[in-house]
Amino acid sequence: MPDPVVITRPAAQAAALAQRVAAAGHEAVVFPLLAIDPLPDQSALRAALADVSPYALVAFVSPNAIDAACAIRSEWPREVTLAVVGEGSRAALARHGITDANATIVSPANTRRTDSQTLLETLDLDRLRGGRALIVRGETGRELLGDALRSAGMQVQQLAAYRRSIPLLDDDRRRQLLRLLDADSLWIITSSEALRGLIGMATQAGGRDCVVKLQQKRLLVPHERIEETARELGFSSVALTGSGDEALLAALQFRG
Numbered sequence: 001m002p003d004p005v006v007i008t009r010p011a012a013q014a015a016a017l018a019q020r021v022a023a024a025g026h027e028a029v030v031f032p033l034l035a036i037d038p039l040p041d042q043s044a045l046r047a048a049l050a051d052v053s054p055y056a057l058v059a060f061v062s063p064n065a066i067d068a069a070c071a072i073r074s075e076w077p078r079e080v081t082l083a084v085v086g087e088g089s090r091a092a093l094a095r096h097g098i099t100d101a102n103a104t105i106v107s108p109a110n111t112r113r114t115d116s117q118t119l120l121e122t123l124d125l126d127r128l129r130g131g132r133a134l135i136v137r138g139e140t141g142r143e144l145l146g147d148a149l150r151s152a153g154m155q156v157q158q159l160a161a162y163r164r165s166i167p168l169l170d171d172d173r174r175r176q177l178l179r180l181l182d183a184d185s186l187w188i189i190t191s192s193e194a195l196r197g198l199i200g201m202a203t204q205a206g207g208r209d210c211v212v213k214l215q216q217k218r219l220l221v222p223h224e225r226i227e228e229t230a231r232e233l234g235f236s237s238v239a240l241t242g243s244g245d246e247a248l249l250a251a252l253q254f255r256g
Helices: 011-023 043-050 063-070 087-095 116-122 144-151 171-182 192-215 224-232 245-255
Strands: 004-007 027-030 035-038 057-060 081-084 104-106 132-138 155-165 186-188 218-221 238-240
Touching: 004 011, 011 027, 011 063, 011 245, 043 063, 043 155, 057 063, 057 144, 063 087, 063 132, 063 155, 081 087, 087 245, 116 144, 132 144, 144 155, 171 192, 186 245, 192 224, 218 224, 218 245, 224 238
Parallel strands: 004 027, 004 186, 057 081, 057 132, 081 104, 132 155, 186 218, 218 238
Antiparallel strands: 035 155
């Protein structure tokens, strides 16, 4: 039996990658580290998306934001720039039929650091100055993008579309986590918040001994910021792959 490859994305986003990992000959284990839930009141988001023509820019901070917005609106006028921060978000747009062929999409050129800062470096801020921007995001998150767009002279509206939380470590998940910690498992980590939550789960499951076992695991991470978080949390075997499933799978095959 091959060593398990642990996919830690939210449950709704993990299945496709798990299938590809299994097809490549690995044991794919889905162990979500974040739960994504819609906000009970979507009225503000629905009102904003009813007519997007006043916006020069609509930015989505994650695939979850895209899924929430596209559940409300399926077509996006080409004159409104859609901004995303990674290849996973481009893929999410494509799943909803939104591509460069029918929309104006901007994403960071540096696929190893796909975050708000590198998105800002890609945007034509001079052209956008004076216009309106809508940021579709989670209930909590970094303020860098909104603050930077305001500094560039844009009027910024931020709307929450979902909330993130660390799943409860019930008895079944605790047993699964302990099995994975005892195995020679490799972990795909796509969120700094999720990795911090995993440290908390290991502590809850077995204290310091479990945390030490976890810190010895191999990690594949798509962004520099997650790599930095992993190093700060005591992980020593961390491979930076770049953004998107293709980069993750290529790194997985290389590591064997």
